[in-house]
Amino acid sequence: MVSFKTVNDFRLHGGKYFMPCISIDCVIFGFHDGQLKVLLLKIANLGGWSLPGGFIYKDEHINDSAHRILIERTGLHDLFLQQFYVFGDPKRCENNITKVVFENTGINAPDNWLLQRFLTIGYYALVDFKTVNARHDLFSEDSDWHDIDNLPILAMDHKNIMQQALLTLRTHLRYEPVGYNLLPKKFTMPELQKLYETILGRKLDRRNFQRKMLSYGILKRLNQRRQGVAHKAPYLYSFDLRKYSTALEEGFQSAW
Amino acid sequence: MVSFKTVNDFRLHGGKYFMPCISIDCVIFGFHDGQLKVLLLKIANLGGWSLPGGFIYKDEHINDSAHRILIERTGLHDLFLQQFYVFGDPKRCENNITKVVFENTGINAPDNWLLQRFLTIGYYALVDFKTVNARHDLFSEDSDWHDIDNLPILAMDHKNIMQQALLTLRTHLRYEPVGYNLLPKKFTMPELQKLYETILGRKLDRRNFQRKMLSYGILKRLNQRRQGVAHKAPYLYSFDLRKYSTALEEGFQSAW
DNA sequence: AGTTCATTGTGTTATTGTAACACAATCAAA
DNA sequence: TTTGATTGTGTTACAATAACACAATGAACT
Numbered sequence: 001m002v003s004f005k006t007v008n009d010f011r012l013h014g015g016k017y018f019m020p021c022i023s024i025d026c027v028i029f030g031f032h033d034g035q036l037k038v039l040l041l042k043i044a045n046l047g048g049w050s051l052p053g054g055f056i057y058k059d060e061h062i063n064d065s066a067h068r069i070l071i072e073r074t075g076l077h078d079l080f081l082q083q084f085y086v087f088g089d090p091k092r093c094e095n096n097i098t099k100v101v102f103e104n105t106g107i108n109a110p111d112n113w114l115l116q117r118f119l120t121i122g123y124y125a126l127v128d129f130k131t132v133n134a135r136h137d138l139f140s141e142d143s144d145w146h147d148i149d150n151l152p153i154l155a156m157d158h159k160n161i162m163q164q165a166l167l168t169l170r171t172h173l174r175y176e177p178v179g180y181n182l183l184p185k186k187f188t189m190p191e192l193q194k195l196y197e198t199i200l201g202r203k204l205d206r207r208n209f210q211r212k213m214l215s216y217g218i219l220k221r222l223n224q225r226r227q228g229v230a231h232k233a234p235y236l237y238s239f240d241l242r243k244y245s246t247a248l249e250e251g252f253q254s255a256w
Numbered sequence: 257m258v259s260f261k262t263v264n265d266f267r268l269h270g271g272k273y274f275m276p277c278i279s280i281d282c283v284i285f286g287f288h289d290g291q292l293k294v295l296l297l298k299i300a301n302l303g304g305w306s307l308p309g310g311f312i313y314k315d316e317h318i319n320d321s322a323h324r325i326l327i328e329r330t331g332l333h334d335l336f337l338q339q340f341y342v343f344g345d346p347k348r349c350e351n352n353i354t355k356v357v358f359e360n361t362g363i364n365a366p367d368n369w370l371l372q373r374f375l376t377i378g379y380y381a382l383v384d385f386k387t388v389n390a391r392h393d394l395f396s397e398d399s400d401w402h403d404i405d406n407l408p409i410l411a412m413d414h415k416n417i418m419q420q421a422l423l424t425l426r427t428h429l430r431y432e433p434v435g436y437n438l439l440p441k442k443f444t445m446p447e448l449q450k451l452y453e454t455i456l457g458r459k460l461d462r463r464n465f466q467r468k469m470l471s472y473g474i475l476k477r478l479n480q481r482r483q484g485v486a487h488k489a490p491y492l493y494s495f496d497l498r499k500y501s502t503a504l505e506e507g508f509q510s511a512w
Numbered sequence: 513a514g515t516t517c518a519t520t521g522t523g524t525t526a527t528t529g530t531a532a533c534a535c536a537a538t539c540a541a542a
Numbered sequence: 543t544t545t546g547a548t549t550g551t552g553t554t555a556c557a558a559t560a561a562c563a564c565a566a567t568g569a570a571c572t
Contacts, residue, residue, distance in 0.1 A: 461559095461560070461561075461562090463561095463562085464560065464561085467559090468558090468559085471558090485568090485569085486568075486569050486570075487567070487568065487569070488566065488567035488568065489567075489568075
């Protein structure tokens with residue numbers, strides 16, 4: 001892996017190390033306080049926010065690039081990560097950040113690799129909010145979680161990318177297990193239900209939810225209850241990782 | 257659109273017009289004689305077959321590129337076409353066709369755009385077998401349909417791309433309507449069932465299939481029956497395109 | 513012209529899954 | 543000790559799915 005001392009170093013010489021015209025953008029979902037959140041970076045010197053993203057080393061598998069970017073941003077190795085769409089509108093880069101910066105700072109480098117048209121491969125990730133160690137990078141002056149229904153203005157087409165990711169997650173939720181990467185190792189049934197309700201954007205019946213979740217056979221009820229909570233102490237559950245993985249591969253429904 | 261007189265013209269100068277390092281490969285599914293088929297191109301002078309593919313003009317939306325490639329190959333404008341995955345293994349191009357051809361013909365151009373590492377965006381398409389006018393191009397000496405379970409040897413990672421496309425189609429079939437683009441305008445219920453059975457790779461109950469299909473409300477039964485067939489003449493159906501489109505957007509199942 | 517037979521159209525029943533709802537147990541706070 | 547929101551565990555009505563039966567059709571055969 002190559003490291004760059006300054007942003008300009010990267011802007012001027014990064015093209016030697018990275019594939020041209022293709023980037024990766026990650027929509028990193030976390031869950032906290034009953035809210036679905038996305039990790040965003042505040043763009044240095046420009047204001048505005050962007051999705052964490054990066055580029056592909058010339059000999060690197062694209063899925064490894066996405067993992068690397070995720071690890072740099074969250075410190076987490078164990079997370080759910082999946083391609084969901086390639087954004088390939090030729091106009092999507094008309095207001096790209098490098099262009100604006102070069103104009104503002106008087107740099108004239110029309111052939112610079114970052115001024116070309118870029119496609120971006122959208123990945124979405126599910127991470128455990130509490131164990132994330134959010135870090136920003138050379139190009140950003142801050143990183144923070146934002147509620148998905150209260151987003152700041154995002155650069156370029158990142159709002160669109162984010163919305164597509166959310167749609168993908170919602171669809172995904174209907175056919176495959178979700179939760180392992182978004183929740184702590186141990187969690188209660190109401191917490192899992194709240195996660196589902198948040199992603200779907202509507203209330204579910206408590207008793208039917210429990211029955212259905214248990215019927216999938218991917219949960220283990222532990223001989224522990226959540227301590228120190230008001231009201232009746234709920235049982236703790238954890239995912240049966242082997243069965244969870246199988247369900248991820250095969251899906252839930254079998255309509256035909 | 258640019259056209260090239262010869263293959264070498266394209267190989268040597270195409271880089272001026274196309275985005276670098278990114279290609280598109282299309283898995284074109286058709287249905288005939290109770291068999292699911294894929295349209296393949298026979299690679300000129302090399303033997304072996306490949307998926308129809310192409311490149312992205314520098315100012316072209318990637319989805320338009322895919323459409324253009326499809327039209328060039330099938331003559332069809334009305335088809336189902338969808339991105340399904342980006343193949344980004346850095347080793348996938350080690351045996352790429354241009355490399356082999358350059359070695360065989362003694363061309364030495366190590367910086368040639370086609371010798372770089374390429375990502376490829378996989379699209380899959382569903383087309384009406386009968387109305388397709390299969391055409392090959394400069395780089396292929398033939399094009400033909402092949403049964404999906406009896407494929408010839410495919411170049412590079414095209415076998416893998418094809419298998420991923422099939423998996424995607426199978427999954428798709430479980431949650432969204434499929435058929436409009438694979439069947440003629442008018443078709444019988446047994447023909448539709450055969451299509452489903454072929455994609456899924458197993459038999460379905462005739463009566464339950466019909467009940468379920470009709471329950472989706474995307475079919476119109478016509479006041480016509482298939483003529484000149486042995487045994488009882490089956491009714492003809494067509495898709496209600498408006499309801500079909502709605503179902504495509506919203507999906508069938510609503511597990512939660 | 514009548515018979516044969518694979519195929520189609522339509523229906524029934526048993527089983528399973530989902531939606532809607534009820535009540536007792538629990539535990540911190542009053 | 544009482545209160546009240548919350549959890550654990552049902553039950554019942556309804557809808558969807560799976561498995562199966564029989565009459566109608568029409569080309570092919572005698």
